Amino acid sequence: MKKRLLLVSNSTLHGSGYLDHCQQHISHFFGKDVKRVLFVPYALHDRDAYTKAARDKFKTLGYEVDGIHEASDPVDAVRKAEGIFIGGGNTFRLLKSLYDNKVVTEIRRRVIEDGVPYMGSSAGTNVATVSINTTNDMPIVYPPSFSAIGLVPFNINPHYLDPDPTSRHMGESREQRITQYHEEAETPRVLALREGSLLLVEADKATLLGTTGARLFTRGKTAVEYEPGSDLSFLLTH
């Protein structure tokens, strides 16, 4: 089976509704074979309300949605899933819940071995990578590890913001934060996805989709800009 991932920077783009900006990509990604998508709402506090929002949206695209928290056995729900969508929110809460519910390994196995399509948005994109070391979120809970599901051999920074030369705020820019990350040893590449960008992975091919482009940060090298449509398959090799 071939690995299939749709990694979205952000679920909602300014001025449009939930997942509107990427709905054609979602339909194309899950296609006609998938009827039901397993939704993982762990990143938000109100899991029922979050699942309802996802369910309502996916209904308009022709898919049924099951909330993983509605299943008596979440590992079994992953085992039976036709497709998986992990929504955004707080990355620390999400990763801790994935570990607490013991589904990290099973999600990895289903996606890598069984070719179950995996869609992530924001925090759900962070947890698909090597680690959550490049999330923007506040560390509101302490997960047992920062290691994530590891479906790709690099990290992503979603909601990437370019430095604002007019800002008077003295907190670090996103670029400075990623540079700090790369000051540490053995850190993988970081693909910074602006809001409106998404990455499609199909087996050994990775393509940058959306409208806003991405920036690739590699330890010890100058950052490189990529336009929408770029072939980023080289990221899939270590």
Add this chain to the structure above:
Amino acid sequence: MKKRLLLVSNSTLHGSGYLDHCQQHISHFFGKDVKRVLFVPYALHDRDAYTKAARDKFKTLGYEVDGIHEASDPVDAVRKAEGIFIGGGNTFRLLKSLYDNKVVTEIRRRVIEDGVPYMGSSAGTNVATVSINTTNDMPIVYPPSFSAIGLVPFNINPHYLDPDPTSRHMGESREQRITQYHEEAETPRVLALREGSLLLVEADKATLLGTTGARLFTRGKTAVEYEPGSDLSFLLTH
């Protein structure tokens, strides 16, 4: 002995130099009795360069600076310190280094039992509180715990930014992030210090200093605004 803390939101205010905006408070805080300040540069990668910057600034205020990383035994350096200053940078790197060097307990003991004055800036302010759960930094390394030195019974969010109604960015506002924190159980109050604000603690008295005010976020309650000069001593009671 009485506990004495100077907790600064940010080391550099837009348009001025390192620690310029709070230098009079620093001089008043360390006073005439302290001659040497132990500087903890763990939050930045280049500890020597960071210590030189702190040394140069403190020299102009009449204090000598020793870098904790220059000492052969950091715990002993804390044991002998007349005053402590923990600088800003990345909070995760800072807290991990404090644990790696086994100085968390000794710093707490010196400040609480011996009355050694403690100054923190940004990440150095975060680690003075209950936990680093309300830092803004990227989790570039995994510390053994998010629990911090615990010199006060609440948390702080430094570099606090008010929501920007004109922003088109869809990442969470700082207020939304703190609300997510308070969705978790047993979370302490969060004092959000805008850039230009600092908190002075002397025994059982806490005073908000600086020019920009602060916002207090309490679980289940509406946030409350405090003007510079406010008496925040109630924060020191559990």
